[in-house]
Amino acid sequence: MIIRNIEVSQFRNYGRCTTKLSPEINWIYGANGQGKTNLVEAVFYLCNLESFRTTKPSLLLQEKKAEAVLQAEVERKKVLHLVRVNITKKGRQVFLDHKPSRRVSEYIFSFMALSFTPEDVNLFRSVPQERRKFFNRIMAFNDPLYFNNIQEYSKIISQKNALLRQGKIEQIQLWNEMLAKSAVQLMKRRNSYVEQVNQHLNDIFKDISGRPETLKLIYKPSLNSADYEEKNCLQQLEKSLSRDLQYGFAVLGPHRDEYHLMMDGKKDRDFFSQGEFRITNLSLKMTINRLFYEGYQFYPVLIFDDLFSELDDEVINNILQYFLTLKNQIFIT
Template sequence: MIVERLSLVDFRNYAAADVTLGAGANLFVGRNGQGKTNLAEAIAYFATLGSHRVSQDAPMVRDGADAAVVRARFAQRDRHVLLETQLNRSGSNKARVNGSPVRTAELPRYAQVVLFAPEDLQIVRGDPSGRRRFADQLLIQRTPRLAGVLGDYERVLRQRTALLKSARARGIRGEALATLDVWDDKLVRLGSEVIRARLALAGELAGPVAQAYAAIAGADHRPRLDWALTVGGADPEEADGPATAAEASAIEQLFRTALEAKRPLELERGLTLVGPHRDDLVLRVRGLPVKGYASHGESWSVALALRLASAELLRAQSQLGDPVLILDDVFAELDADRRARLAGLVAGYEQVIVTAAVEEDVPAALRARTVRVEAGTIREDVDG
């Protein structure tokens, strides 16, 4: 899969822009703050329906505009598909595929993109929410149906939590809370499917993460991924709760038992304390949690390995070709040896898009096509 053309209207700092891209390596180069990452962000939006920099869509709409439009033409083996999304400051976004209106949630079916950016350090160093988001976005790319499961789970979670808050405010207990049992059933059914999918994903990522980490770092620090599950007793409020060894087949029963045990505390606090929304993906190197123990270089290598492993999983199962691989401002953080290793790892992908402030930071093999960006304008488009 490759992106052949990208068109923007009122997106970030671009009033209008058209960029032609090719197979192999493509480099966006320009000083910081000129709009290189905005191009990468626009391409990745079709795959994740979100930004790697902000949690809301509104900041992606150019100042003074009511909506932004992003169009991208993807080549997928023997066919072409034109994707379009309109990001509105207010109201629902809109989407089209080959000119026909579709639900926005349909876009990831047609676009597989893996983007690595400095913000990904927060996956390994930040709150559990970042690690959950990483896993769920990859799950959706691999199995788009799970977007509906995750959305339904969030809706049930909101309803159940609202009921707990109402019960706490009114002092309701015991049989008067029979309605809570109904929401428990829905929470367990949907949440168990999410947990099983996440556990399976961690197992599939283990090998590719270890391989990518060793290739980047030049050392085997035994990277590991384990889910700390609240249904198995892990405490989400501890910085590094132990990963559970719960069998996937027993998740539903564990979930119900945990809900029963936590109900008095949930009523006291007005919160749903058990479920995949509270779980954490614990990352380790050298047997120690990355968060709090790993060096900057180790943390960077783990984050990059997670993205490269994601690309490998998508590549292995996709009928659309390789995912588009985007490396946003990566090479400035790496020494010469790691730059060369990374270039070697990604060289075989159908399309690699790199952004950099300094052209010389990027290995020559990834500078086949260079697009120069200045203040929201494509100033030069040169074949290397």
């Protein structure tokens, strides 16, 4: 995937900015406050239809403007597409090749950017929901069946929660049975993806950091089932009914799953320094990138904002050498 050019209008501090882009490394430099991060944020938004800095569309608009417009020529699998996103305070409107994109899923399964920013470093410090959202996006891009599984599971858990709030426990068993079946499929796919990550993660971590420790991604399902057996999961769901009723929502299931990074057996949030959060997060993103091109011959756009802060010279040199081996289009501020 390559963004050939981009036009940014009334976005953040940009009135209008048009530029051609390199298919390899794009260095974006300038004084503080000139809009370096804003430009790569625009690139990220065009690829993922979200910002890595805010969930509020109003903050993306230039002051006193009603609409921002992002437009680019994007090459994917040697086909050139024209993409445009109009952003207002109420939301966004997406156009692909001059036609409105009616289903967001069709768009976000065509384009992808991986980012490494000061905000992204908090991925393993923030609430579990953010990690689930991140891995769901990655896995759904790779596996359309996973996306369908997530949608099915979300409908089931929503219905079960509605019944719990209404106290209609006589109908819960039926939904637990559907929940267990859908949950097992999700858990198997998540576990399989984490296993794929761990085939490369430690080697990439060592290449980039030069450190001897062992880095591993841990998947921790809320349903305790070593063999992902549907019957076992159903029994746990049935036993949790009193807690479900107490809280008014289902307390067990993939919607409560967790992911952790472990370095020599030490859990991220409990032991990692700020620098370790940065280098392990970067290693994870580069591992995901490798899985994209090894498994699907897809090269996502890579965005690195404030990349070198809190990293020593040796690590910076290792990172730059690693970047030279990549075939992705890269943006570095």
